[in-house]
Amino acid sequence: MSNFYFQNQYQTKISDLSARLRELDSTLELANGVISTDNRWYTGHEKKTVTCELHGDFNQTVLSQEVRGRLHTLESRCPDCVVDEIEAVKNEQKQLLVDRLMDDAGITPRFQHCEFSNYEVVNKAARTNLNACQSYAKSFPELSKKGTGLILIGKCGTGKNHLAVALAKEVIRQHQESVRLTDVMRIIRAVKSTWGKNAERTEADVIDYYASLGLLIIDEVGVQYGSDAEKIILFQIINDRYENMLPTILISNLTMPQLSESIGERLTDRMSEGGGSVLAFNWDSYRQSGVKA
Ligand SMILES: Nc1ncnc2c1ncn2[C@@H]1O[C@H](COP(=O)(O)OP(=O)(O)OP(=O)(O)O)[C@@H](O)[C@H]1O
Numbered sequence: 465m466s467n468f469y470f471q472n473q474y475q476t477k478i479s480d481l482s483a484r485l486r487e488l489d490s491t492l493e494l495a496n497g498v499i500s501t502d503n504r505w506y507t508g509h510e511k512k513t514v515t516c517e518l519h520g521d522f523n524q525t526v527l528s529q530e531v532r533g534r535l536h537t538l539e540s541r542c543p544d545c546v547v548d549e550i551e552a553v554k555n556e557q558k559q560l561l562v563d564r565l566m567d568d569a570g571i572t573p574r575f576q577h578c579e580f581s582n583y584e585v586v587n588k589a590a591r592t593n594l595n596a597c598q599s600y601a602k603s604f605p606e607l608s609k610k611g612t613g614l615i616l617i618g619k620c621g622t623g624k625n626h627l628a629v630a631l632a633k634e635v636i637r638q639h640q641e642s643v644r645l646t647d648v649m650r651i652i653r654a655v656k657s658t659w660g661k662n663a664e665r666t667e668a669d670v671i672d673y674y675a676s677l678g679l680l681i682i683d684e685v686g687v688q689y690g691s692d693a694e695k696i697i698l699f700q701i702i703n704d705r706y707e708n709m710l711p712t713i714l715i716s717n718l719t720m721p722q723l724s725e726s727i728g729e730r731l732t733d734r735m736s737e738g739g740g741s742v743l744a745f746n747w748d749s750y751r752q753s754g755v756k757a
C-alpha cells in the first residue's frame with residue numbers, strides 16, 4: 465500500500481541504527497570495566513584515571529595485546545558519553561519510525577495541518593469531543609488492549625476528520641503504532657483490485673493488511689453502499705479486528721440509527737463493546753461559518 469522505496473530506505477536506516485546500538489552496548493560494557501568474550505584475546509589489562517571534557521574523571525580500562533610485533537590497544541570510553549550516545553541513537557531510531565509511520569498513515573495534504581492544538585473549541589460538544597480524542601490518543605496502549613474504538617458522527621464540516629487526523633498523529637508520535645486513515649470506497653477498491661487475473665495481491669492479503677494495523681480509521685462510512693459484497697468486505701475487516709482486539713474508528717455523516725442500519729447492528733454492537741464511545745458533531749459547518757482565522 466505504501467511507497468516501498470521509502471519503506472526500504474527507512475528500514476535500512478533503522479537496521480543500521482540497530483547495529484550501531486549493539487556496538488554501543490558492548491562499548492558501554494567495556495566502559496563499565498566488563499571484558500566481553502570478544503575482547504578476551506587481549507592479555508594486557510590496565511586501569512587509569514582519565515578526564516572527559518564533559519563528565520570529568522572516569523576509570524578507563526586499557527586492553528592491549530601484541531600480535532606479530534605490533535601492539536594492539538583498546539581504550540574504554542567515558543561511560544556517561546556512551547550512555548548519552550545510546551540515548552541519541554535511540555531517539556534517532558524512534559524519529560525514523562515515527563516518520564515512516566506518518567508516511568504510511570494515509571494523511572492527505574488537505575488534512576496535513578490538523579492537530580489538537582489548532583482545533584477550535586467552537587462549543588461545549590466540540591470541547592467534549594476534543595478531550596475524548598486527546599485522552600484516547602494518550603491512553604491508546606491500554607484502550608487498544610481492550611480493542612476500544614470510537615465512532616465520530618455528525619454534520620459536514622464539523623471537524624470529524626480534523627480530530628481523527630490529530631488523533632492518528634498523536635498515536636504515532638506517542639506510541640509508534642501503525643495507523644491508517646482511509647475511507648470505505650478506498651477499502652472496497654483495494655479489495656476489488658485483487659479480483660483481476662493479474663492482481664499482485666490476493667483479497668486475503670488486503671483484508672489482512674487492514675485487519676492487522678494497530679489502529680484503523682475508516683471515513684465515509686455508510687455513504688455509498690452498493691452491493692452486499694461491499695458490506696461483506698467491510699464487515700469482515702471490522703469483525704477480524706474485533707476478534708483480534710484491535711481498535712477501529714468509524715467516521716460518518718449518518719445518525720447512529722442510520723449507521724446501524726447501514727452497516728448492520730452487529731457491527732455497531734461490536735464497536736461499542738470494550739467501552740468505545742460515540743462522539744456527536746451536530747453543529748454547523750466550520751467551512752462556511754467564517755470562524756476560520
Ligand atoms: N473546530 C475546528 N477548528 C479548526 N478547524 C476546523 C474545525 N472544524 C473544522 N475545521 C476545519 O474545517 C475543514 C473541514 O473539517 P473536516 O473535514 O474535519 O470536517 P468533517 O466533519 O470531516 O466534514 P465531512 O463530514 O464533510 O467530511 C478542515 O480543514 C478542518 O481542519
Ligand SMILES: [Mg+2]
Pocket residue numbers: 624625683715
Ligand atoms: Mg470528513
Ligand SMILES: [Zn+2]
Pocket residue numbers: 516517518519520542543544545546
Ligand atoms: Zn563523557
